[in-house]
Amino acid sequence: MGEFELIRNFFAAAPCAQGGEGVALGIGDDCALLAVAPGEQLAISTDTLVAGVHFADPCDPFLLGQRSLAVAVSDLAAMGATPVAFTLALTLPTVTADWLQDYARGLNLMAQGCGVALVGGDTTRGPLSLTMTVFGRLPSGQALVRSGAQAGDLMCVGGELGNAAGALPLVLGQRTADPSIAGSLLAHYWSPQPQLALGRALRGKATSALDISDGLLADCGHIALASKVGIQVERSKLPVSAPLVAFLGQAGAEEAALSGGDDYVLAFTLPSVELPGLLAAGWPIHVVGRVVSGQGVTLLDNDGRDITPQTRGYQHFRETT
Amino acid sequence: MGEFELIRNFFAAAPCAQGGEGVALGIGDDCALLAVAPGEQLAISTDTLVAGVHFADPCDPFLLGQRSLAVAVSDLAAMGATPVAFTLALTLPTVTADWLQDYARGLNLMAQGCGVALVGGDTTRGPLSLTMTVFGRLPSGQALVRSGAQAGDLMCVGGELGNAAGALPLVLGQRTADPSIAGSLLAHYWSPQPQLALGRALRGKATSALDISDGLLADCGHIALASKVGIQVERSKLPVSAPLVAFLGQAGAEEAALSGGDDYVLAFTLPSVELPGLLAAGWPIHVVGRVVSGQGVTLLDNDGRDITPQTRGYQHFRETT
Structure with a gap:
């Protein structure tokens, strides 16, 4: 068994991978299966974090585990959705048991707090990066979109x-x-x-x-x-x-x-x-x-004067998103 | 507007991002929304391809666009699911219009052939890699899983x-x-x-x-x-x-x-x-x-003799999956 197969088994055994409401089939097959109740829709969002771009490298893997999931789940909150599941695509240059265990500990903690189950993903060798795809449910037609603001609100x-x-x-x-x-x-x-x-x-x-x-x-x-x-x-x-x-x-x-x-x-x-x-x-x-x-x-400003800055968006150590 | 925001707008305008059956909300909000018909489940699979590990670098972006989606959609086929949508998390070291256009052309062609719509994703700077998450629908309880084989089949x-x-x-x-x-x-x-x-x-x-x-x-x-x-x-x-x-x-x-x-x-x-x-x-x-x-x-072999090789799985230029 290769080391990346070991990693997959490690995540499959993680507390956050033990299913939950709406998860009909979790890790281990070609696909995961989600059940969606009648009258509900599924909300989906994907976020990638790249080492040295979106987080410092090296960084504390426990904290990275928490943050990487929180950032993705926040998009579900923004739609008014209730979290159901997520997939994790993890690309690692080398595999160390300590790193994985600490990362999974942070991930489990955030997953438990958000009520979301790990249902699949991929683990590959390469420069450190993580792509999370999160799934939430919400009543059809009730999503909080960006396009409904009205003058006067x-x-x-x-x-x-x-x-x-x-x-x-x-x-x-x-x-x-x-x-x-x-x-x-x-x-x-x-x-x-x-x-x-x-x-x-x-x-x-x-x-x-x-x-x-x-x-x-x-x-x-x-x-x-x-x-x-x-x-x-x-x-x-x-x-x-x-x-x-x-x-x-x-x-x-x-x-x-x-x-x-x-x-x-x-x-x-x-x-x-x-x-x-x-x-x-x-x-x-x-x-x-x-x-x-x-x-x-x-x-x-306090007097109603326009003090709009010319440059918007914070330029921190990531160049872009 | 930053170059990565331009890329997002480029993909949002691609033919494969113009929605389809089951897509209630596509690219452009915090989440995409999928509708799932009563009596159906949603099948989900994630695949990552890393340059130099899963494909040669450099390679033809048109062919990569086709292959990256086909590999992911194949997991839907393996479950008996009908493709609905996919997200693309694309990490790029540099942005060139030629590369993007050729990649998107391959992606569009395969998406059209598979009947699947691009509904979201993320575009980030970093070493070249792609993570596709694909979504399909199938009647509840009819998924083709790995665990049902019976002696005699x-x-x-x-x-x-x-x-x-x-x-x-x-x-x-x-x-x-x-x-x-x-x-x-x-x-x-x-x-x-x-x-x-x-x-x-x-x-x-x-x-x-x-x-x-x-x-x-x-x-x-x-x-x-x-x-x-x-x-x-x-x-x-x-x-x-x-x-x-x-x-x-x-x-x-x-x-x-x-x-x-x-x-x-x-x-x-x-x-x-x-x-x-x-x-x-x-x-x-x-x-x-x-x-x-x-x-x-x-x-x-032809005479029913056991000729099982000791090493299974093809060792090609990717070390692991």
Whole structure:
């Protein structure tokens, strides 16, 4: 038995590969089989992470296991879908038992938290990279797409922004920080929590949604383009965390919130009539602006002046996505 | 707009990305959405191809486009599924318009032939590799799995074997051949035709099935293991093509048929009562052996003597799968 066949057997025996609701056939055959209930659709998303491009190489395999799955599952949250299953295509230059065990431990932990089962994939030799394809279910016609924003809607986010971007100089070893600050920021980077429950709560309420991966301004631009509307973001309303402000200062924290990728917080548009009920139910929703007729994204200061930066999207150590 | 965003727009505009039956939402949102009819299940398979491991680098991007999709869709054929959609995760070191256009042309051609729509994916910078995830539909409970073979069944294949393995020295430039021979063998390697119609015809008839990717003996071993049976293969019954015999000689052709990967012909077990009807319907089925009680795969010569080779699976320029 070759070492890559051993790896496949190793993943097949992992806790997260032991099936779940909707999984009719898991790892081990030519295909996995998923059952989809009548009246439901299947949501699908694929993400690739390349060593040295999307994450530092070497990095902690346990943290990579968590993050690689979280990043992919976040796309399900952004559609309002309930996770069902995922496949993992893992390309490795060499195989070490320690690396695999630590990676699988992180993967299992995130899979358990998200309620998602490993149903297949491929393991190959080559430069380190990972491609995750995730599957979720949701009632037909209730997906949160990008194209439904209407002028007059509120522009909202599901939590504090910029923490993952703030963590990046720590991840890359370019800066150090007080342990309490570093711990908080690094947790956001390495184990983002896909906002699955919020996504489901927004079904039938939000008019558009996505998860912030390119930065608030860039991702609002995606909604504006798909919905053929303009979006105004107010700088004074950006929710930033105390550790981020302590680390970068207020202006730096706001920059990270505007342009930092990797937060995987939901951004969505909401008719104002829906806001009170969602806040009363305890959802951590922050209104950061509004949808207007027109096109593109405009950043406004306290006095309503246009202070839109010329360069959108955070340029970190990956050149592109 | 970055060059990788341009690539995404390029693929979104490709003919194969314009939707199809079962595709409720295609490229451009956080997820694609597939509709699954009541009484049907979704079959899923993922395959990664790495440059220099699974294909020569550089290679003809048009041929790579065809082959990368065919290899993945072949897993749907092996389950008896009807193709619906696929995602493409493409990692590229540099972007050239010529490469992309040629690759997409091959991809479109194979997608059209298989009736499958591109619904999403990811495009990233890094060493050249491709991960395809394919989706098919099939009636619940009718999938052709590996685990149902019964002692007494016939061991069958859906066509000639060994052509792709025979092509490999040509692909690698290690040998040359007469153009008519080279053309025939290379076609099998670069544009294998997934046996989708045969897979569907075997639903409810074959007791197990897979597509031959590791070589007949190795893949019969997968059925034997999953079904807890033994399989006897008769060397004299191996279907080999005239071009392959002309290129490798009879013994060499039989070796390629036994151990050569990449044929993507279906191998399946069939109760003998099912054979006449399938042959009468014109399916190109070759009986190469039979299922017995016991375990493992045994190769028999004309006199029924055990001539099982010690090393199974073809060692070509990829070290492992």
